[in-house]
Amino acid sequence: MEWEYEHTQRGTLIIAAVLAVLLIIAVSIVVFGPVWVTVIVGGIMVLMLAIFSTLTVSVRKDALRICFGPIRAFKKIWPICEIASVTTVTNPWYYGWGIRWTPYGPLYNIAGFEAVEVTLVSGKKFRIGTDQPDKLKRAIEKAQYG
Numbered sequence: 001m002e003w004e005y006e007h008t009q010r011g012t013l014i015i016a017a018v019l020a021v022l023l024i025i026a027v028s029i030v031v032f033g034p035v036w037v038t039v040i041v042g043g044i045m046v047l048m049l050a051i052f053s054t055l056t057v058s059v060r061k062d063a064l065r066i067c068f069g070p071i072r073a074f075k076k077i078w079p080i081c082e083i084a085s086v087t088t089v090t091n092p093w094y095y096g097w098g099i100r101w102t103p104y105g106p107l108y109n110i111a112g113f114e115a116v117e118v119t120l121v122s123g124k125k126f127r128i129g130t131d132q133p134d135k136l137k138r139a140i141e142k143a144q145y146g
Contacts, residue, residue, distance in 0.1 A: 005059040005139030009131050011052060011110040014097065018049045052098060055110035057128055059139040061146075064118070066108050066128060074099070076108065078120070080143045085119045088133040102127065116140070 025042040029035075051069040058065045064083065068074040091102070091113045100107045104117060109129025116136050117127045130136050 004061065004143055005136065006056065007130065007132055007136070008054050008056040009110055009112075009129070010054050011097065013111060015049065015053050018045050018053075021045050052110065055108065055129065057130060057136060059136070059143050061143050064140060064143075068099075068108075068110070078118070080140070082120050082122070083118055083140060083144060084121045086137050086140045087117050087119075088137050089115050089117045089127065091115055091127065091129070097129070 022042060022045050025038050025045070028038050029042075032038075049069075050071045051073045053069055056067045056072070058067075059080075061080065063077050063079055065075065065077045089104075091107065091109070093113065095102050095107055095109070095113075097109050097111060100109070104127060105125040107115065107127045107129065109115065109127070112129060112131055114131065114133045115127040115129045116133050117125055118140070119125050128136070
């Protein structure tokens with residue numbers, strides 16, 4: 001099926017922070033030798049990079065989907081028919097990045113403060129962080145109303 005909308009946002013700050021930690025670990029291994037703790041932490045950092053470096057949001061006629069990371073380890077799908085409304089919002093800085101719980105429900109965010117807030121027919125809400133909030137909102141509305 002052809003995608004109506006697909007956009008991948010990169011978490012530049014997250015990538016830079018993890019790469020800085022990996023550089024420190026690499027220097028530590030060169031200076032002190034491969035200590036098991038540094039190797040394990042390095043592995044965890046590589047895993048974090050693989051999972052939380054990007055957020056891909058896709059909208060098609062039947063579903064809204066999000067996937068974290070290039071390996072797409074975390075996926076979430078909502079049927080379009082379950083979406084009641086969508087609005088653009090700006091999150092406060094303290095909501096952070098990653099998968100977070102907010103007063104408005106879960107937030108799935110990789111960078112920045114802009115998001116779309118989706119209200120389901122059930123009344124539950126969630127937010128998806130994006131650097132294209134207006135385009136994402138229009139794509140969801142287009143999928144809803146044809």
